[in-house]
Amino acid sequence: MxxxxxxxxxxxxxxxxxxxxxxxxxxxxxxxxxxxxxxxQAYISYKVITKTNLPDYQGPEKIVIRRYxxxxxxxxxxxxxxxxxxxxxxxxxxxxxxxRFTAEFIEMRRQALDIFVNRIASHHILQQSEDLRIFxxxxxxxxxxxxxxxxxxxxxxxxxxxxxxxxxxxxxxxxVLGKEKPVEESTPEYEKLKRYIFELEDHLxxxxxxxxxxVKRHRELGQSLSEFGKAVKLLGTCEDNALGKVFSEVGDKxxxxxxxxxxxxxxxxxxxxxxxxxxxRAVQSIxxxxxxxxxxxxxxxxxxxxxxxxxxxxxxxxxxxxxxLADAEREYDVLKADGExxxxxxxxxxxLMNEEIVRFQEQKTLDMGxxxxxxxxxxxxxxxxxxxxxxxxxxxxxxxxxx
Amino acid sequence: MMGYESHQGLEQAHLYxxxxxxxxxxxxxxxxxxxxxxxxxxxxxxxxxxxxHDSDTDPLRSSPSPLLHPxxxxxxxxxxxxxxxxxxxxxxVFRSFDASSEINGHDLSTSSPSxxxxxxxSSDFLKISVSDPQKEQDLATSLVPGGTSxxxxxxxxxxxxxxxxxxxxxxxxxFRDVVTLSDRLSEAYRGFIIPIRPDKSVVESQxxxxxxxxxxxxxxxxxxxxxxxxHPAIRRSEELRLFLESQGKLPLMKPTDVASRMLDGAVKLxxxxxxxxxxxxxxxxxxxxxPAKGGKDLLRLFxxxxxxxxxxxxxxxxxxxxxxxxxMERKDKLQELEQQLSNVSQQAxxxxxxxxxxxxxxxxxxxxxxxxxxxxxxxxxxxxxxxxAADMKNVATAAVKASRLYRELNSQxxxxxxxxxxxxxxxxxxxxxxxxxxxxxLTVQTLVSELSSLNSRIEKLEVASSKIFGGDRARIRxxxxxxxxxxxxxxxxxxxxxxxxxxxxxNRNELDRLDRERREDFLSMLKGFIVNQAGYxxxxxxxxxxxxxxxxxxxxxxx
Numbered sequence: 001m002x003x004x005x006x007x008x009x010x011x012x013x014x015x016x017x018x019x020x021x022x023x024x025x026x027x028x029x030x031x032x033x034x035x036x037x038x039x040x041q042a043y044i045s046y047k048v049i050t051k052t053n054l055p056d057y058q059g060p061e062k063i064v065i066r067r068y069x070x071x072x073x074x075x076x077x078x079x080x081x082x083x084x085x086x087x088x089x090x091x092x093x094x095x096x097x098x099x100r101f102t103a104e105f106i107e108m109r110r111q112a113l114d115i116f117v118n119r120i121a122s123h124h125i126l127q128q129s130e131d132l133r134i135f136x137x138x139x140x141x142x143x144x145x146x147x148x149x150x151x152x153x154x155x156x157x158x159x160x161x162x163x164x165x166x167x168x169x170x171x172x173x174x175x176v177l178g179k180e181k182p183v184e185e186s187t188p189e190y191e192k193l194k195r196y197i198f199e200l201e202d203h204l205x206x207x208x209x210x211x212x213x214x215v216k217r218h219r220e221l222g223q224s225l226s227e228f229g230k231a232v233k234l235l236g237t238c239e240d241n242a243l244g245k246v247f248s249e250v251g252d253k254x255x256x257x258x259x260x261x262x263x264x265x266x267x268x269x270x271x272x273x274x275x276x277x278x279x280x281r282a283v284q285s286i287x288x289x290x291x292x293x294x295x296x297x298x299x300x301x302x303x304x305x306x307x308x309x310x311x312x313x314x315x316x317x318x319x320x321x322x323x324x325l326a327d328a329e330r331e332y333d334v335l336k337a338d339g340e341x342x343x344x345x346x347x348x349x350x351x352l353m354n355e356e357i358v359r360f361q362e363q364k365t366l367d368m369g370x371x372x373x374x375x376x377x378x379x380x381x382x383x384x385x386x387x388x389x390x391x392x393x394x395x396x397x398x399x400x401x402x403x
Numbered sequence: 404m405m406g407y408e409s410h411q412g413l414e415q416a417h418l419y420x421x422x423x424x425x426x427x428x429x430x431x432x433x434x435x436x437x438x439x440x441x442x443x444x445x446x447x448x449x450x451x452x453x454x455x456h457d458s459d460t461d462p463l464r465s466s467p468s469p470l471l472h473p474x475x476x477x478x479x480x481x482x483x484x485x486x487x488x489x490x491x492x493x494x495x496v497f498r499s500f501d502a503s504s505e506i507n508g509h510d511l512s513t514s515s516p517s518x519x520x521x522x523x524x525s526s527d528f529l530k531i532s533v534s535d536p537q538k539e540q541d542l543a544t545s546l547v548p549g550g551t552s553x554x555x556x557x558x559x560x561x562x563x564x565x566x567x568x569x570x571x572x573x574x575x576x577x578f579r580d581v582v583t584l585s586d587r588l589s590e591a592y593r594g595f596i597i598p599i600r601p602d603k604s605v606v607e608s609q610x611x612x613x614x615x616x617x618x619x620x621x622x623x624x625x626x627x628x629x630x631x632x633x634h635p636a637i638r639r640s641e642e643l644r645l646f647l648e649s650q651g652k653l654p655l656m657k658p659t660d661v662a663s664r665m666l667d668g669a670v671k672l673x674x675x676x677x678x679x680x681x682x683x684x685x686x687x688x689x690x691x692x693x694p695a696k697g698g699k700d701l702l703r704l705f706x707x708x709x710x711x712x713x714x715x716x717x718x719x720x721x722x723x724x725x726x727x728x729x730x731m732e733r734k735d736k737l738q739e740l741e742q743q744l745s746n747v748s749q750q751a752x753x754x755x756x757x758x759x760x761x762x763x764x765x766x767x768x769x770x771x772x773x774x775x776x777x778x779x780x781x782x783x784x785x786x787x788x789x790x791x792a793a794d795m796k797n798v799a800t801a802a803v804k805a806s807r808l809y810r811e812l813n814s815q816x817x818x819x820x821x822x823x824x825x826x827x828x829x830x831x832x833x834x835x836x837x838x839x840x841x842x843x844x845l846t847v848q849t850l851v852s853e854l855s856s857l858n859s860r861i862e863k864l865e866v867a868s869s870k871i872f873g874g875d876r877a878r879i880r881x882x883x884x885x886x887x888x889x890x891x892x893x894x895x896x897x898x899x900x901x902x903x904x905x906x907x908x909x910n911r912n913e914l915d916r917l918d919r920e921r922r923e924d925f926l927s928m929l930k931g932f933i934v935n936q937a938g939y940x941x942x943x944x945x946x947x948x949x950x951x952x953x954x955x956x957x958x959x960x961x962x
Binding site for chain 1: 757929956
């Protein structure tokens with residue numbers, strides 16, 4: 001169950017309860033993107049506003065400035081520390097230089113970052129993270145120092161992560177094909193889950209692709225309506241007064257409809273396409289967790305192997321009453337402890353994942369339900385607007401026809 | 404597949420393949436989708452050209468079975484179903500079930516029941532259909548291996564016009580016959596805005612045999628003949644009547660008609676003017692194929708004459724130019740109109756493409772969501788998944804419906820905006836009418852200058868002759884000859900002027916008719932376009948509103 005911590009949207013929505021009430025709350029918003037610097041070094045900074053009554057935080061309100069790489073730092077730290085939990089996904093790094101500073105891209109990113117932080121703040125475990133507190137509270141210098149430290153020790157190279165993905169993927173298919181490998185957990189439920197996640201990503205990616213294209217199509221239709229309207233107006237100048245006026249009105253209407261289409265294109269992008277994209281990212285984050293689980297399982301198995309051999313060695317040493325026995329026994333104890341630790345870690349991941357998957361499914365139903373609603377609402381609004389615009393012309397047409 | 408859909412590539416075919424998938428998924432929902440037109444709409448059903456027909460009497464709407472089983476309508480044009488309205492709104496919804504019935508160019512009168520009813524009395528009708536292409540061998544070459552073959556088309560006419568011998572009859576004609584008809588009409592109706600005939604095709608004989616080509620040609624011929632039937636003067640012409648009625652070989656044009664219409668004064672001109680050449684062609688009017696050629700040669704000769712006489716136009720010119728100012732203004736306006744028409748036509752094409760694209764994409768989105776729904780349903784472990792799958796299915800269904808609606812919207816849009824393209828064709832015909840006029844003027848001016856030069860020659864001869872005492876017999880004879888020529892040329896000039904005046908009058912009347920018809924046609928086109936856009940938008944709004952309603956619960960939950 002998710003405790004009743006405030007989950008805010010893009011504005012800073014206050015809890016209906018006053019800050020001084022006993023209910024703990026943590027409300028975050030990411031706003032005010034601003035371009036900093038020039039040329040190649042230029043980047044966008046965001047204001048992160050935290051409203052809270054939690055004791056560890058500087059309340060009631062604190063504003064810090066953060067940039068994209070700070071968010072990445074937070075995500076990476078959480079990923080390291082909270083294995084088994086599906087860390088909320090981040091929007092991608094922009095690959096196309098041209099779009100990095102377009103208003104649309106910036107807004108999309110801001111929205112995604114806001115959702116990212118809020119998800120962390122409303123997760124019963126993640127919200128307690130020290131890294132989150134640093135992210136939300138530390139001054140810019142401290143933040144920068146923390147960020148640059150990351151590169152040395154904790155940061156997993158992307159290549160490693162990719163390899164893990166590939167391993168997991170191949171293992172999934174191996175199991176599916178019946179080629180079992182010993183170092184892979186293969187309970188039927190887990191296999192099913194893995195298969196599900198991988199296939200889900202494909203389906204979602206396809207839907208998202210078409211959603212994105214649909215946005216483009218709206219823009220294109222809007223554009224062609226605008227051009228058509230202009231041409232119709234010009235044609236009207238060749239006709240007599242009454243008919244010419246009608247043409248002119250039709251041309252104007254086409255332009256109005258064109259504007260509506262552009263607006264819906266934007267709405268579609270921000271509310272529906274982004275939601276699908278977010279869903280895809282979430283699934284990818286789950287894949288990363290799956291990889292971590294596989295890793296933990298492997299470690300557990302390897303340690304178990306090592307312990308077994310060590311036992312054999314120990315027995316040998318016992319029989320030969322070697323003086324190495326004491327050392328070996330000590331090593332064995334350490335190994336045993338490590339083994340137990342590895343098992344604990346693995347089992348923690350399993351348990352967390354089980355909870356997370358339920359939470360994930362429920363949350364996604366809510367998220368997508370809302371996204372579908374926005375999609376349908378937007379399309380209905382557009383269609384009604386179009387119908388109204390055109391219908392309003394009909395009386396004028398009738399008047400012209402009868403004159 | 405008829406209409407613009409036949410030009411789609413694999414993507415469309417793929418969409419249709421999976422359309423079956425979609426249909427099986429959503430079929431029960433669509434029964435609900437077949438609702439009558441929007442209750443709030445005050446105008447008659449979509450896409451129907453409203454000026455002529457009351458929606459309640461639309462034959463297609465009142466008999467649902469032909470709609471649900473449109474196969475009988477689509478295979479071959481029913482020769483007796485001449486009055487076929489553009490589909491009504493409800494019609495369009497039903498049709499979406501049947502993949503093959505989209506636009507049937509030959510089902511729907513393309514010279515649609517548009518309000519040019521003003522150009523003829525309402526009880527007067529001439530309905531034509533072109534069907535049943537058959538391959539026939541050219542008898543002249545049929546014995547030779549690889550002999551040429553050609554196609555003939557069955558042309559069925561239904562009419563109550565008294566000049567025709569009957570009320571229902573049919574003939575077989577080939578394309579060449581249509582060319583002949585067209586040429587004859589051009590000669591007979593100079594100054595008129597005559598519909599342009601379909602192009603002769605410059606393609607390989609292999610292509611000419613293909614079903615696509617033959618079908619395209621059939622449709623084009625039908626369109627052309629129907630346009631001719633709409634023209635107030637041509638529909639009563641001998642030429643058209645003979646074309647539609649006469650069995651066997653096409654016998655066009657009685658000789659006297661040719662002489663009186665085309666060759667007016669020219670036929671009486673003495674040989675000198677032609678250098679003794681074409682007179683044979685002029686006289687030989689019994690040969691049905693000839694007169695056109697003869698007439699054209701004549702004009703060419705006049706043009707050549709014009710080259711040699713450049714100086715003597717002076718005095719008579721103002722009288723002929725005067726009225727032209729009004730004409731020139733009109734002509735300029737029409738040129739401007741043509742340009743803008745071309746521009747709008749182009750933009751209309753872009754619009755149609757954009758509408759098609761968006762329809763396709765929303766359909767693809769729908770299909771992707773269908774797959775996702777199926778997947779979640781099959782793999783569901785938790786109830787939340789099942790709920791999500793149900794929501795998704797609603798959206799998917801709506802998207803697929805929207806896709807169909809876009810497709811129908813587009814096919815209707817094509818039909819309406821096609822008027823623009825049609826009028827571009829009309830502008831070509833207008834230019835022809837203007838050419839007739841300038842050619843006639845050229846004839847007059849050439850004759851005038853010829854007269855002038857003849858008279859000056861006579862003058863010179865008289866002066867020279869008067870210097871010789873007792874007269875110069877050679878010169879006097881020459882003067883007599885020339886006077887003879889002058890008299891003939893005077894007669895020709897009189898005829899040419901009369902012809903020119905006649906053509907000018909035709910121009911004026913036709914331009915008036917053009918303005919009237921164009922106004923009505925454009926108004927109805929705009930109305931059709933607008934009603935179409937509004938109607939389908941309303942339908943789409945209702946589809947999406949349902950989904951918005953079904954998912955409205957999520958808004959409360961997460962706020």
